[in-house]
Amino acid sequence: MSIPDGWINNQPPNTIMMTRRQAIKTTALASAAIATIPAALAQEGTGLKPPIAGALLDTAPAPFTLPPLPYDYDALEPFIDTETMHIHHDKHHAAYIANLNKALAEFPDQGNKSVEDLLKNLDAVPEKIRTAVRNNGGGHYNHSLFWQMMKPGGGGEPSGDLAKAIDSNFGNFSTLKEAFSKAALGQFGSGWAWLVLDGGNLKIAASPNQDTPLSSGQTPLLGLDVWEHAYYLKHQNKRVDYIAAWWNVTNWDFVASRFNPGSRPLAA
Numbered sequence: 001m002s003i004p005d006g007w008i009n010n011q012p013p014n015t016i017m018m019t020r021r022q023a024i025k026t027t028a029l030a031s032a033a034i035a036t037i038p039a040a041l042a043q044e045g046t047g048l049k050p051p052i053a054g055a056l057l058d059t060a061p062a063p064f065t066l067p068p069l070p071y072d073y074d075a076l077e078p079f080i081d082t083e084t085m086h087i088h089h090d091k092h093h094a095a096y097i098a099n100l101n102k103a104l105a106e107f108p109d110q111g112n113k114s115v116e117d118l119l120k121n122l123d124a125v126p127e128k129i130r131t132a133v134r135n136n137g138g139g140h141y142n143h144s145l146f147w148q149m150m151k152p153g154g155g156g157e158p159s160g161d162l163a164k165a166i167d168s169n170f171g172n173f174s175t176l177k178e179a180f181s182k183a184a185l186g187q188f189g190s191g192w193a194w195l196v197l198d199g200g201n202l203k204i205a206a207s208p209n210q211d212t213p214l215s216s217g218q219t220p221l222l223g224l225d226v227w228e229h230a231y232y233l234k235h236q237n238k239r240v241d242y243i244a245a246w247w248n249v250t251n252w253d254f255v256a257s258r259f260n261p262g263s264r265p266l267a268a
């Protein structure tokens with residue numbers, strides 16, 4: 001398979017299908033291109049930056065790096081505030097990556113795995129660093145997805161095959177939204193609410209801490225971070241207000257791309 005450089009044309013390669021070598025090369029190409037890409041190529045008026053290969057899920061092995069946000073820090077205003085985005089991405093997500101790399105440094109053979117590989121089979125991770133990988137690898141993976149699961153001008157409802165599957169599994173979109181919001185509100189303490197693909201069925205799930213559905217054999221399609229760090233600056237104790245605001249930035253194109261792998265790896 002030749003290496004597509006189509007991310008410039010909003011058609012990045014499906015990283016699931018890529019070898020690590022290809023992923024590393026693509027990421028390197030993207031990093032080189034970011035520095036030179038003219039601002040005019042950014043999607044004017046949308047608040048979105050051109051798709052960046054580094055923002056895709058990292059299929060490269062350790063050391064892991066912080067993927068840039070696929071939009072500006074203030075792009076999700078007024079629903080998600082700028083300061084929260086700065087701290088959440090630059091501090092929290094970065095810390096998960098630093099701690100994951102630190103844990104893996106002790107076991108170089110483990111560092112040859114992608115973060116997905118590590119989380120899909122935590123039992124294969126040495127016991128000494130298993131909890132660190134579960135927490136910090138989960139933090140890296142979940143947040144890498146989370147940034148892409150939102151976009152300025154998002155919200156609304158999904159369409160196409162995903163919409164049909166939602167109707168088939170939940171009856172209609174409103175029921176899904178209600179069940180997902182309930183899971184997000186009901187998660188005690190820190191954690192996530194999820195829409196997952198499980199054996200061909202769509203399901204609502206919740207997980208504590210940074211546990212990811214990937215470790216339970218499920219594919220996370222849409223996730224909402226309900227750690228207080230995700231909303232406390234703007235909403236304080238009112239998680240319910242954060243959840244309501246967040247539905248205005250959901251990136252259904254990205255969710256659909258995960259539901260139909262290969263169709264559209266990164267929504268533009």
Ligand code: MN
Binds near residue numbers: 088092143225227230
């Ligand atoms: Mn978070």
